[in-house]
Amino acid sequence: MTSQMKSMRTLTREWLILPDQYDRFTRYLRDNGLTTATRLLLGIIVIGLGVCALLNRFSPAGPTSTIALFFNTVVVISCFVVGVSWWVFGPTKRRSFGFVVFCDIAVTISVVGDSSQLARLLTCVIFALVGIYIAYFHNPKLQIAHIAFSLLVIAVAAQPILFGPDRDPALGVSKVLVVITALVVCAFISQIVLTMLSMDASSSDLDPLTGLLNRRGLDRHVEKVLEGFQRQESAALLVIAIDIDRFKTINDVHGHDVGDRIILRVSQRLSAWAHADAVVARIGGDEFILVQRLSVPAIGPMLNSIGPAMHSNTDEIPSTSSVGIAVRTHKFVAGEDRAAAFTDMQKVADSAMYESKRLGGGRVHTIVTTAGR
Structure with missing residues (x-):
C-alpha cells in the first residue's frame, strides 16, 4: 500500500512538471495537415x-435583469x-x-446570468x-x-438549489x-489520449535500431536548429553526411548482426561528438545526417575532430566512414525558403561525402557554401 502511495505521488509529480503542450501539439497538427481543420472546428x-x-x-430560465442581459450581450458578441x-x-501560445x-470568464458570466x-x-x-x-x-x-x-463557480451556482428557498x-x-x-x-x-498521441508521434520520429531520429523526425526537428542559426551572431550552420564505407561487404562477410552493431557504434560516436542541440x-541503412550550429571560430576544431571521433584502432570489427560537410555562414534572407535551403545543403554534404568515398573512404571532405550557391 505504501509503495502504491509513493508511485501515485511520483506519477503526480511527473504529471505536474510536464511542459506546455502548445508547441508540440500544434506541430503534430501541422505535420498531419490538421491545423486548418482544427481552427475551423474551434471557431465553429x-x-x-x-x-x-x-x-x-x-x-x-435565461437572463432577465438589465445587468444580466447586458453581460449576456457582451458574451454573445465576444x-x-x-x-x-x-x-x-x-x-499563438499567448492567444x-x-x-x-476568456472562456472561463464567459462561462462564469453565463452561469451567474441564468435565472x-x-x-x-x-x-x-x-x-x-x-478542460x-x-x-x-x-x-x-x-x-x-x-x-x-x-x-468554485460550480459551488456558487449550486447554492440556491441546495440551500435556497426553493431548494431540492x-x-x-x-x-x-x-x-x-x-x-x-x-x-x-x-x-x-494526448499522451498516447505523443508516444505515437515520438516513436514515428525515431529509428528503432539506433534511437536516432529518422528522416521524418529530421524534417520535424531541423527547424529549431535553423532558427537558432539565424538568431546567433557569427554562427555557422553545418550539415554533415556520414556513410559507412563498404558496409555491404561487412554485412556479407560478418552477417547482419555485426552490421547492426557497427551501425549502433557509429550512431553512438556521432551522438557523443555532436553538440547537445544538434539534430542527428x-x-x-548506413547513412546518417547531422545538423548543428556553432560559432565561426569553432568550425576548424570541430571539423578536425570528427574524423578521429568516428574511428578507433581497438574496434573488434574495424570500419571507416566517409564524411561530407556543408558549411553555411551567411544568414537566411527575407523570403528565403529555409526548408529548400536545408535540402540544398544536404545535397552539397552528399556531394562532399561521395568525394570522400572517391578518394578511398575514411576521409572528411568539406564544402563551404556561398550566398549565391
Missing part, C-alpha cells in the same frame, strides 16, 4: 456557444469575435492562453470543454487552476456530481 464551437447564449435570452478570429488570425481565460437554478448548473458543463482544450494545448498547472476555478438537495447533489464528473473525467481522459538522424 465558440460561435455555436455564442448562439446558445443568444437563444438563452428568449428563455424564462463569442462571435473570438470565433471569427480563430479563422482569420494564426494561433491560446488568453482564449482559456434558473438548474440552468446555472447545466451551463457549468461548458467548463469541461475548456479538454487545456489538456491538448497547455500544461497541467493551468489545468489545475482551471479546475479549481470551475469548482437531491436534484442539486445529483447535478453537481454530474457536472464535476464531466469536468474531471474529460480533462484526464483527454490527457491520456539515421536516414538510410
Whole structure:
C-alpha cells in the first residue's frame, strides 16, 4: 500500500512538471495537415456557444435583469469575435492562453446570468470543454487552476438549489456530481489520449535500431536548429553526411548482426561528438545526417575532430566512414525558403561525402557554401 502511495505521488509529480503542450501539439497538427481543420472546428464551437447564449435570452430560465442581459450581450458578441478570429488570425501560445481565460470568464458570466437554478448548473458543463482544450494545448498547472476555478463557480451556482428557498438537495447533489464528473473525467481522459498521441508521434520520429531520429523526425526537428542559426551572431550552420564505407561487404562477410552493431557504434560516436542541440538522424541503412550550429571560430576544431571521433584502432570489427560537410555562414534572407535551403545543403554534404568515398573512404571532405550557391 505504501509503495502504491509513493508511485501515485511520483506519477503526480511527473504529471505536474510536464511542459506546455502548445508547441508540440500544434506541430503534430501541422505535420498531419490538421491545423486548418482544427481552427475551423474551434471557431465553429465558440460561435455555436455564442448562439446558445443568444437563444438563452428568449428563455424564462435565461437572463432577465438589465445587468444580466447586458453581460449576456457582451458574451454573445465576444463569442462571435473570438470565433471569427480563430479563422482569420494564426494561433499563438499567448492567444491560446488568453482564449482559456476568456472562456472561463464567459462561462462564469453565463452561469451567474441564468435565472434558473438548474440552468446555472447545466451551463457549468461548458467548463469541461475548456478542460479538454487545456489538456491538448497547455500544461497541467493551468489545468489545475482551471479546475479549481470551475469548482468554485460550480459551488456558487449550486447554492440556491441546495440551500435556497426553493431548494431540492437531491436534484442539486445529483447535478453537481454530474457536472464535476464531466469536468474531471474529460480533462484526464483527454490527457491520456494526448499522451498516447505523443508516444505515437515520438516513436514515428525515431529509428528503432539506433534511437536516432529518422528522416521524418529530421524534417520535424531541423527547424529549431535553423532558427537558432539565424538568431546567433557569427554562427555557422553545418550539415554533415556520414556513410559507412563498404558496409555491404561487412554485412556479407560478418552477417547482419555485426552490421547492426557497427551501425549502433557509429550512431553512438556521432551522438557523443555532436553538440547537445544538434539534430542527428539515421536516414538510410548506413547513412546518417547531422545538423548543428556553432560559432565561426569553432568550425576548424570541430571539423578536425570528427574524423578521429568516428574511428578507433581497438574496434573488434574495424570500419571507416566517409564524411561530407556543408558549411553555411551567411544568414537566411527575407523570403528565403529555409526548408529548400536545408535540402540544398544536404545535397552539397552528399556531394562532399561521395568525394570522400572517391578518394578511398575514411576521409572528411568539406564544402563551404556561398550566398549565391
